[in-house]
Amino acid sequence: MKQSTLLFSVIILSVLSLASWAAAGTVIQNKGSDTLVNVAQTWAEAYRKVDPDISIAVTGGGSGTGFAALINGTVDIANASRKIKRIERNMAKKNGHDPVQFIVGYDALAVFINKNNPLNSASLGQLAGIYGEKGKIVRWDQLGVKVPGCAGQEIIRISRQNNSGTYAYFRETIMEREDYKAGSRDMHGSKDVIDLVSKTPCAIGYSGLAYDTDQVKMLCISEKEGGKCVEPSEKTASNKTYPIARPLFMYTNGKPTGAVKKYIDWILSDEGQCIIKKKGYAPVRPVTCK
Numbered sequence: 001m002k003q004s005t006l007l008f009s010v011i012i013l014s015v016l017s018l019a020s021w022a023a024a025g026t027v028i029q030n031k032g033s034d035t036l037v038n039v040a041q042t043w044a045e046a047y048r049k050v051d052p053d054i055s056i057a058v059t060g061g062g063s064g065t066g067f068a069a070l071i072n073g074t075v076d077i078a079n080a081s082r083k084i085k086r087i088e089r090n091m092a093k094k095n096g097h098d099p100v101q102f103i104v105g106y107d108a109l110a111v112f113i114n115k116n117n118p119l120n121s122a123s124l125g126q127l128a129g130i131y132g133e134k135g136k137i138v139r140w141d142q143l144g145v146k147v148p149g150c151a152g153q154e155i156i157r158i159s160r161q162n163n164s165g166t167y168a169y170f171r172e173t174i175m176e177r178e179d180y181k182a183g184s185r186d187m188h189g190s191k192d193v194i195d196l197v198s199k200t201p202c203a204i205g206y207s208g209l210a211y212d213t214d215q216v217k218m219l220c221i222s223e224k225e226g227g228k229c230v231e232p233s234e235k236t237a238s239n240k241t242y243p244i245a246r247p248l249f250m251y252t253n254g255k256p257t258g259a260v261k262k263y264i265d266w267i268l269s270d271e272g273q274c275i276i277k278k279k280g281y282a283p284v285r286p287v288t289c290k
Helices: 003-024 034-050 063-072 086-094 124-131 165-174 190-199 234-238 258-267 270-278
Strands: 026-032 054-059 077-080 099-114 121-123 156-160 185-187 203-208 216-218 220-222 245-253
Touching: 026 034, 026 063, 026 258, 034 054, 034 077, 034 099, 034 165, 034 258, 034 270, 054 258, 063 077, 063 086, 063 165, 063 245, 077 258, 086 099, 099 165, 099 190, 099 234, 099 270, 121 124, 124 156, 124 165, 124 220, 156 165, 156 190, 165 203, 185 190, 190 203, 190 216, 234 245, 245 258, 258 270
Parallel strands: 026 054, 026 077, 121 220, 156 185, 156 203
Antiparallel strands: 077 245, 099 203, 099 216, 099 245
16 A cells, blocks of 8 residues: 555544544643643543543633633633623623633642752742832842842843733732843743753742742742741642632633533542642642542
8 A cells, every 4th residue: 555545544534533533522621821721621631530421621822812712612611710801791792702700729829949049038029029010129149048049149031921820910919010021031831941940050940839840949928028927838829828829710601501511510529629629729628539
């Protein structure tokens, strides 16, 4: 058999296989928050054991990407680490879609530094001084530390791209909507933030608690300079004592029905909430897990 004929046969068989699979099951499209993407993938994999006829296709890209897909009607569920904006909701309604919000967990938005950095804590005001457009903190010695391996002690700011819900939440909570200072290194995903901070002595970055590794260090955060700081953790995210605790969301187009409703209900069940707990986030309510 000629190579071109063989290739054509493989393509035809692949298409027939996909068509057969699609006819036998339902696919739920789930897109959005990079903070939630890992736990969303774990939920999707676990749910196949609950209902083998349902497949959940999970992609990240940021909360803004998820909302854009919801507005365009190309997803069943949009994941987000921030609330939907009024303009996004209005655009969705203009297109005949009605976003409905579900809180699926809580996160402590952690601030990460290199593990060799001697700094242990920071206030919200100091973080605004580092990241905010009007902020005057540009060197580590302004915070009273000398960082080993950091030439010139200049702070390297690691941030997220502006389609990220984490980017928007950090700006709103830390800087009170002040613009970010120019010159930060903007990462596509949370894992990218952690990787760069771990390899860069001068760096500081922010990401979801679940992305913590032993290659970086999390700062204890206080609301005011000199005040008592709180460590980011599942407990402090759940009881909201951590100053940068936030809810995590899923949005559907209208009140969910059928397979989408069953999937959301399962995520909010003890089984689904134990998965988000094991991933390092706080569940929406106390649960007992094996």
